[in-house]
Amino acid sequence: MTVLSASQQQAIDKLEKLRVGALFMEPGTGKTLTAIQLVESSQADFVLWIVPFQTKDNLKDELTKWKFDKPHEIVGVESIGASDRIYMDLYNKLNKYKRVFIVVDESLKIKNVYAKRTQRVIKLGQKAYYKLILNGTPLSKNILDLYSQMTFLSPKILKMDKNAFMNKFCEYTKVQKNHATIKTFISGYANLEYLYSLIEPYVFDAKLNLNVGSNERRKDYWVYDDKLYQKLKDKLIEHIEEMSDVSVLGTFQEMQQSYSLDDDKLRALDELMKDEVEEDKTIIFVKFIATREELQERYPKALVLTYGKGSLGLNLQAYKYTIFYDKIWNYATLEQSKRRTYRMGQKEDVTYWYLDGDVGLESMMNHNIAGKGSLLKSFKAASQHKKKEQLKKLL
Known part of the structure; x- marks a missing residue:
C-alpha cells in the first residue's frame, strides 16, 4: 500500500472530484506520486504525460516504481512544439479514446500563450476528458504566466481572453522613448483577490515541511x-x-x-x-x-x-x-x-x-x-x- 504524506492526501481529496486541476506543489513535496494517484483514481482509458524532454526518463522510472499500468505515452513538450509529425500523431491518437487524461508537468513550459508549443498543448487539451497541470512555481515573472495554464485546463475558469485578462489584472505605465515610440510596461496588479477566487477551486498548493533545516x-x-x-x-x-x-x-x-x-x-x-x-x-x-x-x-x-x-x-x-x-x-x-x-x-x-x-x-x-x-x-x-x-x- 502506498503511504502518502498529509499534503498529498489533501491534494487527492480536493482534486479527484474534478476533471481538471492544478498541483502547484513545491518541488520535493511529491507531486508526481500525487498525480499518479489522481490519474489512477479516474476512469481514464489513456494517459498522455507531457513533460520537459530532459525529464522523460525520470518519469518513466517513477511510473515503473509505482507500478502505473494505465495505457500511456510520455512526450517532451519541446517535441510537440518543434515537430509537426509528433503533434499530428498525438492529435490523431487521442481521437481513438473516450476518456483521455493529459498531465502537463512543469507547466511553466506553456506559460507563453503565443508560443507554438503552448497553442498545440491547448489544442491537445481539447481532446481530453481529464486535465492536470503540475508545477512547483506557477509564476516565474508575473501573473500573466497563469493565463495559458488556466486556459489549458479550461477556458471556463477565467472566462476571458488574454487582453481582457491583462486589462482586468494588470496596471500599466507608458514611457516615451526617442520622442516618438511609446512603450508600455506592467507596473502593478489589480483585482488579485478576484483572480484567486476564480482559480482557487481548481488549485492545490502545498508547502514543503521537512524535519530538517x-x-x-x-x-x-x-x-x-x-x-x-x-x-x-x-x-x-x-x-x-x-x-x-x-x-x-x-x-x-x-x-x-x-x-x-x-x-x-x-x-x-x-x-x-x-x-x-x-x-x-x-x-x-x-x-x-x-x-x-x-x-x-x-x-x-x-x-x-x-x-x-x-x-x-x-x-x-x-x-x-x-x-x-x-x-x-x-x-x-x-x-x-x-x-x-x-x-x-x-x-x-x-x-x-x-x-x-x-x-x-x-x-x-x-x-x-x-x-x-x-x-x-x-x-x-x-x-x-x-x-x-x-x-x-x-x-
Whole structure:
C-alpha cells in the first residue's frame, strides 16, 4: 500500500472530484506520486504525460516504481512544439479514446500563450476528458504566466481572453522613448483577490515541511580581471537604445561569462570547498559549459551541473550542500535548483551558498531574484530616461 504524506492526501481529496486541476506543489513535496494517484483514481482509458524532454526518463522510472499500468505515452513538450509529425500523431491518437487524461508537468513550459508549443498543448487539451497541470512555481515573472495554464485546463475558469485578462489584472505605465515610440510596461496588479477566487477551486498548493533545516549563506569575491567586462558594459550603455532585447540579454551573458572563471572567484570557491562543505555531498550550479568542465576537473567528487540540466527532475537527496557559483535571474529556475536537495527523503540539514561578485551585474541579479522580476525589464526601464550615468553605476 502506498503511504502518502498529509499534503498529498489533501491534494487527492480536493482534486479527484474534478476533471481538471492544478498541483502547484513545491518541488520535493511529491507531486508526481500525487498525480499518479489522481490519474489512477479516474476512469481514464489513456494517459498522455507531457513533460520537459530532459525529464522523460525520470518519469518513466517513477511510473515503473509505482507500478502505473494505465495505457500511456510520455512526450517532451519541446517535441510537440518543434515537430509537426509528433503533434499530428498525438492529435490523431487521442481521437481513438473516450476518456483521455493529459498531465502537463512543469507547466511553466506553456506559460507563453503565443508560443507554438503552448497553442498545440491547448489544442491537445481539447481532446481530453481529464486535465492536470503540475508545477512547483506557477509564476516565474508575473501573473500573466497563469493565463495559458488556466486556459489549458479550461477556458471556463477565467472566462476571458488574454487582453481582457491583462486589462482586468494588470496596471500599466507608458514611457516615451526617442520622442516618438511609446512603450508600455506592467507596473502593478489589480483585482488579485478576484483572480484567486476564480482559480482557487481548481488549485492545490502545498508547502514543503521537512524535519530538517535549510540555511542560506553568501561568500564574497572580487573580480580582478574586469577589462572585458568593462568593455562590454561600455558598449551596452552606449548602444542600449538601438539594441534588441535579445542583444541586451546576449551582452549580459557575455559580461557574466567574462568573470565566471576569474581568479578570485575560484579562490572563493576553493575556500568554501576546503572549509565549509564536504566535496562528495556538494552540488555546484553553473551557467557555462566551460565553467562546468573546469570545476568538475577541479572537484571530481562534487556534482557540477548547469541550471538547464540540473534544475528539473533530479532527486538529489544524497547531497546536503549546494553552491550557486554563477547567478541566474530566473526565480523559478533558482527555486527548482534549490529543491533538488531540500525535498521529501532528505535526512540532513541543507545549506545553500551564493557567490557574490563586486560588479554591478551581480547586484542587479540579486535584486531581480529578490523581487521575482525581470532583469531585462528593470534595466531597460532605467534606460528609458537616458540616465546613462545611473546605468554605469548599476553595472
